[in-house]
Amino acid sequence: MAVATGRASIPVAPALTEGHRPRHGPVRRFFANPVALFSAGFLLLAVIAALFAPLLTPYDPTFLDPAVRLQGPSADHPMGTDDRGRDVLSRIIYGGRVSLAIGAGVTVVAALLGAALGLLSGFYPKVDTPVMRTMDGLMAFPSILLAIAIMASLGPSAGNVVAALVVVYTPTIARLVRSTTLVTKQQPFVESARAVGMTDRSILLRYIFPNGLSSLIVQGTFVVAFAIISEASLSFLGAGVDPETPTWGNMLRDGQRVLQRAWWLALFPGIALVLTVLTLNLLGDALRDALDPRARSR
Numbered sequence: 001m002a003v004a005t006g007r008a009s010i011p012v013a014p015a016l017t018e019g020h021r022p023r024h025g026p027v028r029r030f031f032a033n034p035v036a037l038f039s040a041g042f043l044l045l046a047v048i049a050a051l052f053a054p055l056l057t058p059y060d061p062t063f064l065d066p067a068v069r070l071q072g073p074s075a076d077h078p079m080g081t082d083d084r085g086r087d088v089l090s091r092i093i094y095g096g097r098v099s100l101a102i103g104a105g106v107t108v109v110a111a112l113l114g115a116a117l118g119l120l121s122g123f124y125p126k127v128d129t130p131v132m133r134t135m136d137g138l139m140a141f142p143s144i145l146l147a148i149a150i151m152a153s154l155g156p157s158a159g160n161v162v163a164a165l166v167v168v169y170t171p172t173i174a175r176l177v178r179s180t181t182l183v184t185k186q187q188p189f190v191e192s193a194r195a196v197g198m199t200d201r202s203i204l205l206r207y208i209f210p211n212g213l214s215s216l217i218v219q220g221t222f223v224v225a226f227a228i229i230s231e232a233s234l235s236f237l238g239a240g241v242d243p244e245t246p247t248w249g250n251m252l253r254d255g256q257r258v259l260q261r262a263w264w265l266a267l268f269p270g271i272a273l274v275l276t277v278l279t280l281n282l283l284g285d286a287l288r289d290a291l292d293p294r295a296r297s298r
Helices: 026-031 034-051 088-123 125-139 143-154 158-184 188-195 200-211 213-236 248-257 264-291
Strands: 002-005 008-011
Touching: 026 034, 026 264, 034 088, 034 264, 088 125, 088 158, 088 200, 088 213, 088 248, 088 264, 125 158, 143 158, 143 213, 158 200, 158 213, 188 200, 200 213, 213 248, 213 264, 248 264
Parallel strands: none
Antiparallel strands: 002 008
């Protein structure tokens, strides 16, 4: 069965024909999933807290008050203070701002670069070999070691962390987009588009890229999670952002030094990191199920 759209005839996948069409669309399937709603709600609260951190934090996260150093959780400091008297709750909220901004920045840039490389590599055979061999070379390095090597060359800063992690995660997205491009360009509607004289650019943007967009969106949620973990790992090792900047990785590093005396310094940033990454992974799974056109209607 085929549906005419413009000048090209686009076949409808058998799984979406009459009698096999899911009763609920992607949006309804997503909102019918309680895990998806919980994940989206938690991430929304995290983003709001990060955006309005100056209004929500009870103290300046960089203010030093030696008189209250290493105080446990109390009414004045719900998550205690660190070894310099800084409020842990305020630093966690500001740390979330840095971690989420880095994760989002890495994902956007890596998705744009990876999608462009994957589309060109999958569509043009002459471009495929040099681009994919370069991506394979980058993927041969353990991600954290490659990021540390790049940071050692660039120096500690949030912008350099984004640049390093973009290099790390672009190959994964490029290979994903390439695989969907290789499959889609063999479909009859692409051949029809070529037959009616459409340019390669129009075919890539109107037909091939949209067919792989759902996979790219799902992969993007996982890249955000991995980027947040990588940023925390780099900061924990002293190769990330400025050590004085409040980030979850820096807080875990500082808490590890006095773990036996002040357990809250590592516990609360660790919980924030685990919950954020966990909900991002759960959200990715929920999006994959919702966007899958072959998802069974229950």
